[in-house]
Amino acid sequence: MNMRGYTIPMTASATVVPNNNYRIKLAIGDYNDNLFDSAVFLEAGSFNVGLADLYYYAGLDTTTEDMTVETGYAACSGTVREINTGLDPNYYNFVWYQDGAIITSETGPSIMVSEPGQYCVEASNVSGASCIQSDCILVEFLEGPEVNPTPGNYVVCDDGTGTYTYNFLDHLSEIIGTPNYMDYYFSTYFYLSQQDAIDDIQIPATYTTNVSPLTVYVKVEDFNFSCPSYTSFVAEVQNCAVITPTQPSDLYLCDLDGDGVESFDLTQQDATVLGSYTPASDYTITYHTTQAGADDGTIDLATPFNAYLNTSNPQTIYVRLEENATGDYGTTTFELNVLGVPSIVITDPSAVCSPNTVDITDPSVTAGSSNTGTFDYWEDAAATIAVSDPTAIDVSGTYYISTTVGSCSDIQPVEVTINPTPSLVITDPASVCSPTTIDITDPAVTAGSTLGGTLSYWEDAAGTIAVSDPTAIDVSGTYYIMSSLGSCSDIQPVVVTINATPSLVITDPASVCSPNTVDITDPAVTSGSTNLGTFSYWEDAAATVAVSDPTAIDISGTYYIMNAQGSCSDIQPVEVTINPTPSLVITDPASVCSPTTIDITDPAVTAGSTLGGTLSYWEDAAGTIAVSDPTAIDVSGTYYIMSSLGSCSDIQPVVVTINATPSLVITDPASVCSPNTVDITDPAVTSGSTNLGLSVIGKMQQQR
Template identity: 25%
Template sequence: MMKCVKIILFYIFISCAVFDATAQSISVNDSYTAQQLVENVLVNSSCANVSNFVVKGDSFSGTRNSYGYFNSGTSNFPFAEGVLLSTWSSKNSEGPYISNRGGGNSSWIGDSDLEQAIGITNTVNATILEFDFIALTDFISFNYIFASNEYQDDFPCNYSDGFAFLIKEKNTASYINLAVLPESSTPVSSKNIHPLINAIPNSTEPIKSCGPENEFFFGGYNTVTSPINYAGQTKVLTAQTNVQPGKTYHIKLVIADQRNQYFDSAVFLEAGSFLPKIDLGSDRLLATNNPICFGESYTIDTKLPSSLGYTYKWFKDNVEFTNNSPTFLVTSPGIYKVDVQLTTSCVATEEIKIEYTPEIILNDTSLTQCDIDNDGISIFNLTKVDAIVKNNASNLSAVVYYESLVDAVAKNNPITNPTSYSNKFNNQSLFARVSNSFNCANYAEVKLIISNNAIANQNPISTCDTDGTNDGLSQFDLNVQVTPQVLTGLHTGLIVEYFLNHTDAIDQQNVLPNIFKNTVATQQIIYARIVNGTDCYAITPIVLKVNTFDPTNFQDETLFLCQTGSINLTVNSGFSSYLWNTGASSNTITVTSPGDYSVTVTNFDGCKKTKKIRVDVSGIGTITGVKVNDFEGNKNSITIEYNGIGDYEFSIDGSFFQDSPMFNGVAPGEYLVYVRDKNGCGISIPYVAYVLDYPRYFTPNNDGYNDIWVIKNMDDLPQSTLYIFDRYGKLLKQLNETDNGWNGTFNGFALPTDDYWFHLKLENGKTIIGHFSLKR
């Protein structure tokens, strides 16, 4: 039982939905004649003089027409009523949209004028509405919508039914098609107006994809709730053209299928939209970037000749002006309207909105430049006054300069080198052109003036070379060292810029940094440009001098002060001032303590030089002992042992001094050794040193030479004992420090030539052993 109730409710719902869809559909009456369709529907006004009505269409059904009158009823169709031309029975155009329906017949022929107008072939099922009209104004138009069942699958990618609104002057041969995309010659069709067509996945048919074409004009796809029975439609479009008032024209409205008779199309013409119209042109609005420029006048023109004898009423903001003329001169913004009495019973009305751009406020100004050679001619950078001319407005165009106002207005002969323009004469006037975003222009005068301000000769600016290189190069702080002198006596508000050469100063290019190091040693000329806002007040040369100061004998040094003494620190005389770090101001000071001293001398150019003197303490050395290496023959040595704070040199004879305290290859004997301070603080008390050695042989032959073998200076070795042995170890002689030596005898007998040995036992227990030869 419940299942039956659901079925009944479903069918009631479907019935209601179908009824509702039907109620929201357009209605079509296909019994209207050609004259009724034109006079009573399309024109529906006394303002059109129409005649010679013809309508042709469905030639096979016998009872149905492919043309008719439509009314939107309560549906949302854009036109309330109008004329319908289709490629099937016009009644089939009533909604809702039902897919896969078609009509027509192959015996229902197409139209050759349509084929020629839009470049297609093989048309069938053509519906045509024709009539003549006499133009009362210079402009006609009517509104329409194109709808088609070809707005499905990939049909718009491949082909389209065709239609055209053809017009020609009567009794002439060539038609013009008005059913084209705005501002183009492209015919309106489903192939030329559609969105993106995507391939259908898993389709049994190969569906082609293609990109959108003029998608803005596509009105959308239809559904079961659509008021018309077509798959899709365009937005409301307008067919329009200019005509000549008083002439007779022939209109032919035609639509046809291309090849396939089953996918039908229709064109809906809005009722009352075919009327003589006045074209005053598009609104001149800021929002659409075509307003009237401030200060300009604009002529609103109906383009209707005075010879027609029409009567005109002009209004601004609904206030009527006395002006029975086809044109009206506008000088202020507003909504302007004209009523044109075309016939006793017909008045054509049109209005246009006029807006003006804001005024471009510019400033006349002047630009002053300095002159190199006083001939009244110089180089000007015109762009320096751009901001002044434009009143600092950022929304204006770049400034373009001209030599005459006529050229500026005509945009002829612009100055192409505004950053380096050479004036033709003093006080020459140029003209600046500036435009806004609407291409409206205004003009300002710029006067070029040559400065004649006199500047006193500048004193050289001197500094000292203080970087230690003494190369004649030094840094100048131009703002501190030069600018105050340049601006002395001049009015306030001036600034100074510096340049390497006169040309740069004129062109105001390559400005020197404030901290400037001269590039020419010792002396260099730079140029000061005195600037007053954008103007050059004057240019004057500035001599920069770098004084070098390198006194002789002024190197840093180290001196030595003897203990408990004093020393004089002295630099050359002849400078303008001296300043020691002790506070003294003479060229010589006396110091009694070590430390770091410095003196800064100043010459008569004001340049300073500082010398540093390190004073170290020194003193006489003290010998604390002598280390002797003896009994080594030519390897005997003396090493002096000492202490002290000085820098010392050493001697073992009081005459020759050396840096090392060690003396090598010292002969046996007695020595007085010394330590002497190199810094002049004195010499030590002498110290006695002995170097002992023994003869390597002796010849006791009583010739008075080398007859005794003796160790020299043995008497300086108290409590030492000397033992002499033969080669077999037999003791031959024992001597002490008081004995004179050995004469080569034993028990009164002379010993033979041979080698003999000795043992010298010293007081400290050390024993020295050696051998020598006795020769006869």
């Protein structure tokens, strides 16, 4: 519904008188149009003539929240708080409830509360109308520290001066108990009246006065509590006797019939009470059930001193020691205790494995026992030989536990079982080289072990993963052997070492021709080998004769290469082939005159050569251009003869010398007339000749 998009809250009020009828007239007018509607909405509950809404003061302000610890408004115990309705009692009647029960004494608009609970009010109109308003509030109070609500009287001795000095701190054990605990957490304050305690008007803890008896009020604060606690006691002065009896020990008897009553001989305390007072005949000792009876000497025991039947358990007995001549006396106390007969219930401790020990002082051993005191531990049933250390027994057997309470005791046997534990002694097996395996079940591995339990073999120290085959382990590592004997076992590590064995792969080196040598240390020879360590080279398979120089072997044969890795090795043969190389010896052929030729295949040319290879003839030292006809060489020069034997050869030069032959062309000199002469050295005579050398002129005679 959109009334032009806005709504204006308005408040109307008027003074009314209860139980009278009133009418409200509302006039609504449209705003500047006749198309859109206007409306008035009445807020639910807005016709309010007053509601019962309980509140109380929290400091200077009021609050309607519950008066609880959770809200932070809980008051200290003993505090009185007012809860108010805020309604006019002239118009309302009030009925108050505490935890659902009507509080008949409360009929006003407020109530004072000092107890926890849920407080509710019903407010109805005095006119009798049926409209009833109600509200509730939960009230909690904070407790203070625990104190004794009725501490005993605090008594000091009269010193005859007429004034008395009380030290109230001496009475703290009666007020709050455990003074040491108090020292850390408590503060204690003393007052002469309850109102003084509320107003915090203190008196000192050491207080001098002439008043006796004096009622003292105490406020105790604890740092752990938000609120204090209060109590009171009476301080008084008594005429303390000069007689000081010795306080005897408490008496104990066993309750044999279970009724809590036994016959005590109180007179057995006489000697202790008398102490150093002598002679005994000058003093009278009497026993009483109250301090007052001891002070005035009234005998109030119902049965004789030497056969007194206790009336409560425990019961305090008051003793009076009086000097016969003067009437001076002193008092002391002790307790009578009727104890249940001790009953020890024994649960034998679980068996353990040596070297573990058993603690028979463990509470579980005597769980279920009743009426017990301190336990003692013995090796014999007569309780004459004490166990030296009952917390760590290391020998199986029957031991005894006893307890004594007063004159009552019980002793019971306890069985201690300490099973022997096997003791493994492990000798790690010798390391091997793969692929050899190790057998850890070999008796030598556990030689020296004791108690001979059943052996099992494991991969882990917890003994959860079994070794699949302990007789043939092929992986190095730490394994575990367990020896089990009954429920006891010992597990010890065993170290298995399987060294990797080198694996040699040999590629024989290529053959060579002498005088070349072979290097068997060349990595190519062992390429592809694995797990390599150190190489060594041998002439025999047993590796007893080392190769003198494995980098330059000059004799064909089988050699051996070894590779060692720790204690592991592999040895393999290697074949060395050194082929013999022919050795040519060349004798150059005699020179000839052209046109004569030279035959370099003539055996005389290679006479003295060795190994007799196949000969071939070449124009170059590389042996690439063959001589066309080595039997008829007609050109001087250096040629080459090769001797080949298998893949080996020798090539050597051979010098061929073919001298040129002169060719004379003669032109006879012209004739002369004598006595002229003819000069036949004249170059014209030999002009046209070739390959000329030294000319020799002679006369050829013609024979006729």
